[in-house]
Amino acid sequence: MDVAVRWVGSGTSQLAEATAAGADACGQALAGRSDARLLIVFASDSYDLTQLLASARATAPGVKVIGCSSSGEITSSGATGSSVVVMALGGSGFAVATAQASVEELGLRAAGTEVARASAEVAASPYRVLLLLSDGLAGDQEEIVRGAYATVGAEVPLVGGCAGDDLRMVQTTQLYEDQVLTGCVVAAAIGSDAPFGLGVDHGWRRVGDAMVVTASEDVRVLSLNDEPALDVYLRRLGAPPEAHTDAQAFTRFALTHPLGLSRRSTEEVRMVAEADFEQRSLICIARVPQGGLAWIMEGDDDSVLTATDAACKAALGALGERPPLGLLAFDCIARRGVLGDDGSQLEVARIADHAGGAPVAGFYTYGEIARDSAVGGFHNQTLVVLAIG
């Protein structure tokens, strides 16, 4: 039986003005409780995030904060946009340490290594998790996960996502205490008296024959089957004419047509973020190794929603009989692309059903982080669910 108190609350606001929205969402999450340990803030970058952060901090003075900009928010009551969602963790049964590191200054791997050190500060807790929020536009995010894993090992599961910018793919923001950052990774090491559960699933399946990645450099796929990658990609998928020339149109199209890479027990999905029309290459959110096999992947409402159920069940299953105090969801923006607005509401409603009344918060991401049970680490076009037991 737990002796220490632990609670999780969430709040959301669609008020247009940043200060008001921050105070509103934060106030709901706290619900008058004074012993909050951590605020997790996901907000549209249509807000002035400096003001929003200041107002959240003013509502909960002295409480640690991390957060990031998003491309749509997930709340207990549905999927939203141009809004802010806050999750608060409180009570003496939680221990929290936060950290931030600049990818530009340290490099991806070292930034991951650096922020993961925070987990040592909560080592006294029987259960730990490291929440990472990073800038998906700042290079191969797998390296951040590797850096963090090198610090904590299998002992501390890693979870989180890459900040969004409402699909403009220009600049994302990370929030850390009173700082509004870009090109950074922010982290919260959370210790708890009760377990956490992690669930990961994507719901994409292969279409057509395998292609060999005949040339790639890091996140850039130069050729598939010895042909310029962009040409193969557009031709195989019968992409609409505008996707052949317009960057935005390409990104929108590519959202629902990721690449799949063969892994031991699953397919790793790689989001195609941009096209280089000059070089005829594809730019992904994570490294696509040369020499590997790649498939074009497709999904539909059914497969994506089946994956939603699977991820939630896996996360909750890890808690055993214990009901969750709250669920954090990191859902790829591309899945929202497949589902459309109605489908997304359906998906979030399903997550809320699984939560069984416990608060839900999350956002639509540019890449998801989940490393546990030897499963990969950095994911694309995937739903990652953290159940807080």
Add this chain to the structure above:
Amino acid sequence: MTVPKATSWSTQQLTEMLALVAAVPAGADVVQRAVEHMVESLEADVGAAASADQVLASVGYSADAVPRDELLAASYGELKTLDVPGAGPCSVVVVAFDGIPGGNLLLGRRLPDDFDSEERSLFRGFARVLTLALQARSALHDERTRRAASEADALHRQGLLDSLGERQALLERLSRIQRSISTRRPLNEVLHTIVEGASELIGDEIAGLRLVDPDDPQMLMLASCIGLSPEMRERTRRSRVGEGIGGLAISQGALIVTEDYANAELPLEAFTSDGVRSSMAAPVYHGSEVVGSLVLATRRSGRSYSDTEREMLLAFAEHTGLALNDARTVAALHQAVGDATRQARQDPLTGLPNRTDFLEKLKAARASARQVSLLFIDLDDFKLVNDTLGHPVGDALLCLVGDRIVGSVRGDDLVARLGGDEFAVLLTSTPPHEAEGAAERIRQALSQPFRVPGHHVSIGASTGVVLCSGDVDNSPEELLRDADVAMYRAKALGKGRSIVFTPSMRIDLQARSRLERDLRSAIEEQELVVHYQPVVDAVLGRVVGSEALVRWEHPELGLVPPQEFIPVAETTGMIVPIGRQVLMDATRQTALWTGLTVSVNVSARQLGDGLVVEHVREALSRSGLPPDHLTLELTESVLVDDIDIAAGILSELKQLGVRIAIDDFGTGYSSLSYLAQLPVDVLKVDKQFVSGVERGGIEARLAGAVVAIAHSLQLTTVTEGIETTAQLAAMQRLGCTHFQGYLWAPPVPASDFLAATSAISAQTMPRPRGAGPLRVVHGGRPVT
């Protein structure tokens, strides 16, 4: 999905690994990156790279809590599972990693999930690729260093650019192979892609893939090749394991390189006569078994192979192995190769029927229920003719040999050339009991000198005979193999003779090849363990050290006696890795038993392979064992084979500070002059002198003589095989100071050693009889 996991997944993972190690920037920790990749690729929880006493890279542990000792123990195979915080108990798989001296790579995955055989193969492939990458990086580093030293010398800069360019080209080539595998191209096309890629990228005009014939594991088939004329292809379609560069790569399981083909070990005469100058071959693995080799060759003179080129060939060979890694592919391959072979029935050189034709005619003869006999004829020392008189003479001789064999048998009998200098005769019109007579006629015909252009050549032949009555239902291939076995027995008995096959020969051979195969896997699976037999000191009255003896715990057969497997290890060369392992284990273990000494046996093969000094140095530096606590035991036959070489190596070993013992002294050559020439410290008195010594008589006098020799040369004696207190007393009377034997303890596992020594009773401990004539012993450490 149309591509089986076995084919595409492994090759893909390996290509990705190559791409990864190639992309890691200079200065970064490539081993750490590689371990991370292995952990991710094989979905493991932890991974590590360890040398003997250091964990060089690890993944999966919190950075400040890497359990060094546990990881080292697991990498030695002492721990089969690891308890990993956050993951719980994990099954462990370990592979040798030659990229660092004495290195191992380790992966752990949470139970109950274990690593399957394909994953283990892939893991071994990873280790090999990483080793190669490290070697190439060190070559690059050297190049950079040289460049800096010579003020940005333009040539060096170009060299650096070339090797980076080559690496990219390699990856592109491998991607193409990957593509042909993944798109399920016909197998011959896949193999052709590999062979062609190796040839073009490395720049030799001849390339071929040889695979072991599953029906006749001593023979190789040419599965794919480019750069050879149709005649050459036919001539080299089959060859023997262990012959030619490709055959050596298979028998030795290593990269073989020669830049002087004609003078290389066992060249194939067809290639020498075709003008091949340089060649290299890399083994192709299927799991842990060598199943073939990828061979490159050129007729250009002055061709030498750079490290990068060697690395590339190994990478291609690694890919070939994984491409073959599914049974369907291998089956299809044999079918394809078989089809091609069947198209030709005639030996192009002699015009005689070839092996295929011979086997079919044999089959037909058996079907008509006739009693038949088979002769398998192999010329003695034919290689010498090729080497000394040239291949045109060799070829002419083969034609004449064919003619004489034909002339020695009846018109209905069938003579065929099987390949190389092997001929076969199917005797259908000769009653079986006369087959030996036919063999003798052929032997006599061949013993007459041959006149070839410009020379008279004398050559003999060894013949295996199979007498086959109608009630034997062996296949033609089995009959031919039996004849081959008998021929080998004839060679072993001294050439120039014929031997009739008996089933026991086949059983011997099968048992031996099974033993060989099992031993190979035993090395991989770490079934070989070291046992220690205590050595007691008569002066101190206590145990002062041990002799390390390798033991094989066969999973099915139990403990295999060393006299059964050591000879096999010797002839196959496996004794070298085994010897090294024993040296490492024994020194490491003995260093833990502070103050004790250990002696380790060193075989002729180890002494001959040139690495023994390096291995001893490595063992000492890794274990921290004081050099004078290690004694290397050599048998006298090893030493007298080539006394100059032996003396050179022994003096290098002595410089390391170790002690040298002569084992089994007096049982063989017993030359006093070599004893005086060599830096020997210890003479071991063989147990054959001990049995009966207590009764006096001739045994006692012989033992006394051996001990006297030792004393006159101021050598310490260690007497083996003491079983009774009477024997002990007799040997002590002769002045022996050190003993081992069942009187005290048999060889025991390391874990039982201390218990065994403490159980040695005071009654059996030799009583000091004075300090002996020559020795002072101090603190358990012999000082001479």
